[in-house]
Amino acid sequence: MENVLRPLIVIGGSVVLTLLIGWVTDLLLRKADARHDDTTLWGLLRRGRVPYQLLLCAAFLRGSYDQAQLLEEHRIGIGQTLTLVLIGATAWLMIRVAAAIVESSYARYARASRDAARVRRVRTQVTLITRVVAAIVGVVAVAAMLLTFPAMRAAGASLLASAGVLGIVAGVAAQSTLANLFAGLQIAFGDMVRIGDTVVVDGEWGTIEEITLTFLTVRTWDERRITMPVSYFTSKPFENWSRGTPQMTGIVYFQVDHSAPVDAMR
Template sequence: MRSIDPLLTELVGWFTWLPWWAESLALIVGCCAVVLPLHGVAFRAMQRAAAGKSLFWRSLVARTHGPSRLGLLIVAISAAAAPLTWDVRLVVNQVLLVALVTLCGWCCAIAIHIWSVVYLRGYKLDTEDNLLARKHVTQVRILRRAAITLVVLVTISVALMTFEPVRQYGVSLLASAGAAGLILGLAMQPVLSNLVAGIQIAITQPIRIEDAVIVENEWGWVEEITATYVVVRLWDWRRLVLPLTYFIQKPFQNWTRDGASLIGSVMLYLDHTAPIEAMRRKLAEIAAGSRLWDGNVVNLQVSDARETVIEVRMLVSARNAPQTWDLRCEVREKMLAYLRTEHPGALPRHRAEWVAPGAEGRHGPAAGAGPGVRVETVPQ
């Protein structure tokens, strides 16, 4: 059986009438035209074979389409460049070296992605109690972005170092005084600070994916955590974009830091004669009849007393932030309807003392007040 190099040399001899550059290009294009269809057939066969396999094998096959094609092209072009002239082979070898470095970096990025997909397959964010899932998803997504960014930087650096002028310039830059490094560090300070903040958030986790937070007086959910910023999905479908350093340097409210369940408060301002015990029984009835209540907390207290009204605070708990909000609204609506129907006198009222003609008020006649004039307003 004849080897490949003599066959390629004989094939090149058929095109001796072409210029050297056209001859080299024709040989390389011919090899690529043979390899690419073969790769397509082999990849479709691998897809059919992995259709019934586990998530790992399906992700591996789907993600290796591009790298496997690039690897075959590197092998084919390397074989095609063997019979070419020395000058052409130098250029082709340099291109192949850069392609090989790119292939290695690409494979590392794919390995990181497949690992994250397989690791997170047991954690679902659409469940009711998703605290553990949010914790792992946040950590893996941030660390995956940081690792892929590092792989890209290393790949670009190694690819540039394959060129002699760039390698010498890099060595001289590293060996030079610290002025250039200081300027570069100052210029990259926002990027580096966000990168460090992202790693700190992944470790300490002040926020997680789908956490309910209040930032900048806006309430919403953490939708995405990238390498440089955080996207908060607000309750009215707007998006609030904040840098990562915001959640390290400034205070904010996290309603689901340790669990999804929340206690919601409803404040009512009523007359001093409001039936507190009857309202407490009605609140328990409203909570028990609501599908939003989780059965943990229901309470009613008079939290303050002012000159004209008392402050009544009602507490109810729900499984998550959206249900807590809806339950608060439901309790407020039903309690007000109950008071209007059963105890209309419990709603806020203003009282006045009326002085009949010739009579004096409890505190004496008002100055300049004539007969039949309202002279004072009192709480009771």
């Protein structure tokens, strides 16, 4: 009887405690969001409740699993799985928290600023910063997961010894990808083009809809999407009609006959 009750108490207690703490935390965030109308931070933090609860549940189970005495022959494998889930949930939560902080800061800046061009510039930088943070956290999380395996820890010394050679080979193999990566950072912080800018590229007129670390999406006037590598905008000329201000001076041609009302047209 004890062999059945102990696992149920440990596992059930971990799940119930996770749900209780998650509910209390979400309640506090909702109250904070209703109390502070000047910021969206607390509302955005609620997006992380799923990884937050997953992190709590994995932590509780990982800490109390040894006492459950359940499936002793698979104890090491289950413990390893819980550790991987714990690392993944932590990375997921960190990405959500970082995105909430960055987005709330941008929303506050957008409300306070009256310069539309500067707001578009900050929006572009915020988008790329969020993607960079997510990529860094993801790489660190995957590395931490791999290091939990004894075979990977044993191979660590040889991997470090060959890191220079592997770095050179990877750099040559991924030359175009690295070029696009650095071009994306150059576009974001060099203020060459921003989300919402009106541009003409390869004879196509459109609006910058999305900028990532490797590609850029232009939405044309007829609702087509043109995906281009960001390195294009650092290596070839293009027209940016809203680089400074949206006002423009241009020439307009009317094909009319001699009976056209010129005064009314003016």
